[in-house]
Amino acid sequence: MREKELEKIKEYKYGFSTDIETIKAPKGLNEEVIKFISKIKKEPKWLLDWRLKAYERLKILKEPNWQKPKYPKINYQDLYYYSAPKSFKEKPKNLDELDPKLLETYKKLGIPLQEQKRLNNIAVDAVFDSVSVATTFKEKLTEKGIIFCSISEAIQKHPDLVKKYLGSVIPITDHYFATLNSAVFTDGSFVYVPKNVRCPMELSTYFRINASDTGQFERTLIIADKGSYVSYLEGCTAPMRDENQLHAANVELVALDDAEIKYSTVQNWYPGDKDGKGGIYNFVTKRGLCKGKNSKISWTQVETGSAITWKYPSCILMGDNSIGEFYSIAITNNHQKADTGTKMTHLGKNTKSKIISKGISAGFADNTYRGLVDIGRNAINSRNYTQCDSLLIGNKCGAHTVPYIRNKNSLANVEHEATTSKISDEQLFYCNQRGLNQEEAVSLIVNGFCKEVLQQLPMEFAVEAQKLVGISLEGSVG
């Protein structure tokens, strides 16, 4: 039975790599490399100075080591910090000029970029290693005044906005990986939604790591001006490789008065093989600033990939009456490790936050929820509700919950609930007796367990995520 099931484990579907000629920065991390990146991206001087300042800071920073999953020391001098398809020396003006190999890659990933085959009502920005390949539906968005492009393009065309907001949520001095990202970030998305505009479609970025020995340093900046609304999706895949690869992203969100940002992630980086060899180190800093009153930022994440996931999408609730939400599913199987959660920093009056975290652990995996609810002195009448549920499959995996609560205001209301459960034999028997095989049963039970979070995802993603939940756990019950 067990062998039969192991055989059935599907290979990681996105594990192929594209053979394409690339331009790379020289290996290693130093001032020259940073200047190289800045130059190739034709950046203004202020940005180069900004990068170099971050690099100076990096020199004195140490890697944090308080997290649960430990990893072997990364040799930062042995990495490429910039890798782009050669055909990108001059950025292709339209898709006809784009290397067919790239189009083919995205087609294989299920992200068609060609006009006639585009995903319905989702605008996509496709990032390949260190550059944005294409952005769809640009014209339609421009009509409404919405800016959706790669961050590199935004630096050229909308320098004022970038200068004003870049690093305003995650300062360059923040912590090791955030500072590293500030020094060497390459590409990512930029979104600006003007006043009182409701973005008519989902905006989405699809990140793909292709080159080996290359770190991906994504930088995304989303600004929702007063009274606006935007929903943004992020998806990720990478080829199967025996070495570990680093993805250190910084994502900053800024919501002004009455604005709302909904940010959803379906993270499916290569998780490594069943013995824990290879896979992506996903060390990500995501932070949203509810700057204006009545603003709202909602994070939803489905984390199924990566050898190590280490991220805490957070909200700083600065504006009065602002709302922060965090919905998370983290699935770890085989030897995957996840240490994820959120920080809700309540500064304004009547601020509210809600945390729903579902951790699922199977095989030899280790899953940690780590979170901080921080209620400031002036955050009167603020509220937080936290619910952390863990589900264990098998008896060799682990689940941990580390919630911190810091309350400096006696009028605040903080709730925390946590459960740990196992899939019981009774539940499996019940499902089997109704005709479901072992895998279908696990998938059904896990999807039920995650329902509150899956419901938060936009339709198009929810179906995909549900399937992914099933696939990630295949072979976990023997």
Place this chain on the structure above:
Amino acid sequence: MLNIQNLSAKVDKKSILNGLSLNIKPGEVHAIMGPNGSGKSTLANILSGKKGYDISGKINYENNDLFNLAIEERAHKGLFLAFQYPLEIPGVNTSNFLKTSLNAIRKSKGQKRT
């Protein structure tokens, strides 16, 4: 259709069924009655494939050796156990559960999903 021969079952060395034989033909309705602890549920559980019993004897169902079939394969062939205390699977509503079950059974018969 269902033929049980000399079925014995033990749990933790405690004998529950002791040499039960029964032959059920298509179209027949049988009710099994008995006092508490006489093994009615054990029989139903063994028929549907629940684990945890030490079994000897033979059961033939529609020309299959029942013990060679997995729980879900028995379900596909029409063996249905009504649970005395059905479980709730958190987050899965009844209609979704029924649909998933129906589709699994349809799939086993090579029929299309509904």
